[in-house]
Amino acid sequence: MANSGFILIVAAISIPWLGALLAVLIKRQSRALGFAAAAASALASGLLLQGSPGRESWNEALMLLFSCLSAGALLVLPRRDCTPGAVAGMLFLQGSTLLAYSTGNLLVLLAAWILTTIPFLPARLFGARSWRPKIALLSSAIAFALAVAVIAAGGRELSIDRLNGQSAGGLPAFGLLVLAVILRKGICPAHAWVADAAESGPLVPTALLLNGHLGALVVAKLLVPLFPDAARNLFPALSHLALATALYVAIRALSETAPRRLLALLALSQSACILAGLESGTAEGITGALLQWLVVTASTMGLFGILRLLEVRFGENLTAAVHLGLAEHAPRLAVFFVVFGLALVGLPGTLSFFSQDLLIKGMLESHPLTGLLLPAAIAMNAISIFRLFTRLFLGKRRTGFTVMADALPRERWILTVGVLFVALGGLFPNAIVSLRWAESEPDGQGIHSPVKP
Numbered sequence: 001m002a003n004s005g006f007i008l009i010v011a012a013i014s015i016p017w018l019g020a021l022l023a024v025l026i027k028r029q030s031r032a033l034g035f036a037a038a039a040a041s042a043l044a045s046g047l048l049l050q051g052s053p054g055r056e057s058w059n060e061a062l063m064l065l066f067s068c069l070s071a072g073a074l075l076v077l078p079r080r081d082c083t084p085g086a087v088a089g090m091l092f093l094q095g096s097t098l099l100a101y102s103t104g105n106l107l108v109l110l111a112a113w114i115l116t117t118i119p120f121l122p123a124r125l126f127g128a129r130s131w132r133p134k135i136a137l138l139s140s141a142i143a144f145a146l147a148v149a150v151i152a153a154g155g156r157e158l159s160i161d162r163l164n165g166q167s168a169g170g171l172p173a174f175g176l177l178v179l180a181v182i183l184r185k186g187i188c189p190a191h192a193w194v195a196d197a198a199e200s201g202p203l204v205p206t207a208l209l210l211n212g213h214l215g216a217l218v219v220a221k222l223l224v225p226l227f228p229d230a231a232r233n234l235f236p237a238l239s240h241l242a243l244a245t246a247l248y249v250a251i252r253a254l255s256e257t258a259p260r261r262l263l264a265l266l267a268l269s270q271s272a273c274i275l276a277g278l279e280s281g282t283a284e285g286i287t288g289a290l291l292q293w294l295v296v297t298a299s300t301m302g303l304f305g306i307l308r309l310l311e312v313r314f315g316e317n318l319t320a321a322v323h324l325g326l327a328e329h330a331p332r333l334a335v336f337f338v339v340f341g342l343a344l345v346g347l348p349g350t351l352s353f354f355s356q357d358l359l360i361k362g363m364l365e366s367h368p369l370t371g372l373l374l375p376a377a378i379a380m381n382a383i384s385i386f387r388l389f390t391r392l393f394l395g396k397r398r399t400g401f402t403v404m405a406d407a408l409p410r411e412r413w414i415l416t417v418g419v420l421f422v423a424l425g426g427l428f429p430n431a432i433v434s435l436r437w438a439e440s441e442p443d444g445q446g447i448h449s450p451v452k453p
Contacts, residue, residue, distance in 0.1 A: 005052075008045075008048040009044075009048060009102045011044040012041045012045045012048065012063055012067065012098050012102070013041075013098045013099050013102065014095065015040045016091040016092070016095035017091065018037065019033060019034055019036070019037025019038070020089070022037075023084045023087045024084055024088045030084045030087040031075075031082050034087035034088075037091055038067060038070040038074055038091065038094060039067075039071050041095075042064060042071055045060065045063040045098070046064050049063070049064050058290070059102060062101045062217075062293075063101045063102060065294065065298075066094065066097050066101070067094065068417075069297060069301055070091070070208065072301070072414040072417065073090060073204050073301065075410050075411065075413075075414045076204065076308075076309065076415070077090075077204050077308075078309060080312060081312075085124070085125060086125075086126075089125050089126055089205060090119075090204075090205055092115070092118070092119055093116055093119055093208055093209060096112050096115035096116045099112040100113060100116070100212070101217065104160050105160065106151065106158040106163070107158045109160075109218075110145060110148050113141060113144050114145075116212060117137040117138070117140075117141055120133065120197070120201070120209060121134055126205045126206065127201065128199075128201035128206075129201075130193075130196035132193040132196045132197075133193045133194075133196055133197040135193070136183050136193035137183075137184070139183050140179075140180045140181075140183035143176045143179040143180040144176070144177065144180040147173045147176035147177045147180065151163070151173050154168055156169075160222065163226050164226060165225065165226070167226065167228070168226065173227075174223065174227045174230045174231075174234070177218060180215075180218065181223070181275075182215075184214060185215030185272070186268050186271075187215075187245045187272060187275065188244060188245040194210065194267075194268045195260075195261045195264040195265055195268075197209075197210075198260045198261060198263065198304075199258060199260045199261050203260065203304050203307065203311075204304060204305055207267075207301050207304035207305070208301070210264075210267060211297045211301055213271065213274065213293055216271075216274045219278050224278075231279075232281075236279075236366075238275070239280060239363075239366075239370075240370050242272045242275040242276040242279065243272075243363070243374060243377075244373065245268070246270075246272040246276065246373065246374065247269075247377045249269040249377075250265075250266075250269045250376075250377040250378075250380035250381050251380060253265040253269065253380070253381065253384040254383065256384075257319055257321040259307055259319070259388060259392065260307065262320060262388055263300070263303055263307060263388070266303075266381050266384055267296065267300040267303075269380075270295075270296045270300070270345075271296050271300075273289070273356075273359055273374060273377070274289045274296065275289075276359070277289025277290075277362060280362045280363055280365070280366040281366055282361075282362040282365050284358045284359075284362035284365065285358065285361070285362020285363055287358050288354075288356065288357070288362055289355075289359060292352070292355040292359060294351065294355075294432065295343065295351050295355050295422060295425075298343075298418050299418075299422060300344065302336065302415060303337065303344070305415070306336055306337045306340070309333060309411065310326060310330070310333065310392065313405050314326060314329070314405070318392065320387065320388050320391040320392065322395075323391055323396065325395035325396050326393050326405075329406070330393075330405045330407070332406050332412060333406060333407050334389075336415045337389060337393065338389050339423075340418065340419065340422070341385040342382075343419075344381070344385065345378060345381050346382070349423065349426045350422050350423055351421075351422050351425030351426045352426075353426055354426065356378055359374060360374055
């Protein structure tokens with residue numbers, strides 16, 4: 001069983017990389033090739049999840065989720081964006097992210113952290129025109145590398161399991177890892193790069209990068225298990241910083257008129273809640289953070305994909321300053337957009353309704369005063385997503401469009417799958433809550449302890 005699991009992990013990681021190489025060499029049928037590679041990786045991840053013990057299945061669940069996300073992104077990607085280089089870059093990102101999810105070695109995790117940033121550095125691939133995304137990604141990689149160097153300098157093995165609870169490298173290593181998380185996750189004061197990347201870079205690949213949530217992965221996989229004392233004493237400060245980020249960015253989004261930046265701010269605000277929940281130290285907060293991880297990943301990917309389709313069909317100068325009335329031309333995209341948007345901010349009956357309920361309970365239990373920032377941020381995000389929907393889709397019908405404006409069949413199918421995921425997750429949340437991190441404590445006192453919603 002162990003050998004078959006290793007083979008499936010290797011297949012899930014290597015197939016996208018092989019697909020990326022073939023996309024560059026063949027240069028034909030890039031979308032079909034990329035989707036086949038991403039789907040094959042998802043199949044391997046699904047088989048891996050099926051064969052995993054219930055209490056050790058969260059890493060495998062993340063691999064399956066991100067593989068499906070990559071396959072869906074390749075289907076939603078507009079034709080003008082679907083170049084061999086873009087497909088290769090997205091497949092390379094998929095394989096590198098799966099490597100981070102699956103590894104139990106600190107050096108391999110560092111390599112995966114660096115590999116996921118490579119497609120976003122050169123301007124000819126996914127690099128943004130702004131300098132801040134490149135600086136933030138490079139700085140986070142340097143901080144992570146220095147942390148690994150500090151740990152290795154003490155003569156420690158780099159196996160995450162063997163480092164568990166040893167506080168290897170002490171406060172310097174812990175501080176460097178926290179810095180890497182802040183930079184990669186876009187926590188204040190390093191938040192500006194996220195909006196810049198979405199505004200001046202390719203939208204769908206950027207959304208794929210953000211939804212890897214490797215910052216949250218490092219918190220759950222390294223910081224708490226490896227540094228229990230430092231985490232217990234210093235995590236309240238990081239939790240407060242994450243809450244402040246969620247609120248500050250939500251306030252910024254209220255006045256934003258550029259749809260790309262507005263969606264990026266909403267995604268950042270909601271994803272900052274994941275860190276706050278992981279750092280809460282309560283079973284409710286942690287479980288809510290893990291559920292929120294899935295919600296933010298699926299919903300924001302759908303929103304970014306729909307926005308890019310609107311840009312391609314109606315012009316890239318879309319604005320939230322006036323009512324554009326696009327629902328008359330693209331009613332299906334309007335419905336998908338509003339469902340994903342409301343699912344992101346806690347629509348009753350969706351998975352986020354449970355995740356945010358658990359998050360708020362956990363944060364108020366651990367931080368009775370600052371925890372109040374969380375529901376305030378969520379409420380502001382709900383206002384912003386409704387404002388963006390009304391400005392894009394409601395209002396007087398515009399004329400002069402002669403192209404097919406609504407969702408194509410392949411787009412409708414994959415967007416429907418995303419909507420079903422966030423909806424059925426709300427109807428059957430216990431099926432997701434039962435997933436566990438392999439690093440969870442047997443007595444249920446570890447960071448990854450789930451509770452029933």
